Amino acid sequence: MTADPKIVLHHVGGRWGNHGFPRLPAFAGDFVEVLYEADIDAIAAIHQARQGQPGELIVVAACLADVDGEALLHIYSNPGLTSLREFGPALARRHQNQFGIDFDFGAAGARLLEKRKVSTRRLDGLIAAPDAPCPPPDFLSLDTQASEYEILLGARGALAQSICGLIVEVEFGEMYRGQKRFQDIYDLLDGAGFEFVGFLSLGETADPAPLGFHGRGYQGQADALFLRRIDSLPVGGARRNDMLTKLCFFALVFGVVELAVQCMVTLRGADMPQAGSYQRFVAACRDCYERDAKLFAPLFSAMLPAHRIADYAAGAGPQQWPEILEGLRQFDDAYLRVLKRYRRYADSEFETLLRRHGLGEVAARIKRTRRRQARDISRAILAAQGRPPRLRAMLKHAVKAMRRAMLGA
DSSP states (O other): OOOOSSEEEEEEOOTTSOOSSOOOGGGGGGEEEEEEESOGGGHHHHHHHTTTOSSEEEEEEOEEOSSSEEEEEEEESSGGGOBSSOBOSTTTTOEEEETTEEEEOSTTTTOEEEEEEEEEEOHHHHHHSTTOSSOOOSEEEEOSSSOHHHHHHTTHHHHHHTOOEEEEEEESSOSBTTOOOHHHHHHHHHHTTEEEEEEEEEEEEBOOOOTTOOOOOEEEEEEEEEEEOGGGSOOSHHHHHHHHHHHHHHHHHTTOHHHHHHHHHHTTTOOOOOSSHHHHHHHHHHHHHHHSOOOOOOOHHHHSOGGGHHHHHTTOOGGGHHHHOGGGGGOOHHHHHHHHHTTOSSOOHHHHHHHHTTOHHHHHHHHHHHHHHHHHHHHHHHHHTTOOOOHHHHHHHHHHHHHHHHHTO
């Protein structure tokens, strides 16, 4: 079967017509967006919310779960709380401020309006049916108010065969009665070949208080990003390269550049399709990586000789490390000259490429890290070799010290 050149995004819980994947104008024509909604009363609003937006849209009126059967959909006065589970008492005293409104989770704010009987479907069964409403997902996001774990159980086939990344809303406590929590979802996805990357956002609730008396709230839920491990991809064939390309793209979009590099290395020499903008972008990033000098930072295990292990373990401060890490003395001026190029303020070729495709924040982080690491490595080597710092570096250090003194820091 020929791989679909488009990226298929599935989002379950599409009541508001949105999903968790960033919208990037440079790749607007590359996506098929599939939105699932269990509440049929919300379907018309989804189409209305998406009017005039680019990309192909498929709206599926279905309630996903771990089995094909029937369940009760709990519909609340705040429709964002709609769930297959009953809202619990844990947040009864709490508020969540959004758009200037304090959403209260007590009896009034989370008033149950209706228990509606609905048919449930497994994602695997739905996309495998002869009359499947959509292609299988490359990226899956879930925001279904405590039924995410069960949806993942019903998507084991898609997790194994097509999905390269996920955003899953997770809870740390029991917001809904009997729900699975973050660790359960972490364990399930880890076993399916996915790595937890981090929380994209954290949801806080707080006790009631007047304006001017709010501080930190209580973190109770989050949007968790998971990306596939390369060793869990299907072995061999065009399908593997297609998934590698999509995984590389997802990793770049979310700033997990080291994973993207692993994908680029694995794709070395591969004939990459050029039909989609994201495919051309990944190919350009791979070629850019191939042209780079690939200077690596010194490894601690190689820099610390056996006879200095006790000195390091004795709790020496960072100012003593260059003396203890004797391996730093082996680096010559040729290495330092290459290192100097990584300290330049101008964007690198890779950073320029990212900015041109709307990934400015990712480029900025790479640049900051590149310049800081190159500076710190250079200083450590010079200190280990007993060479005085350059005059320019000394002046910069003096200026920073003066600024700190003036600011009282």
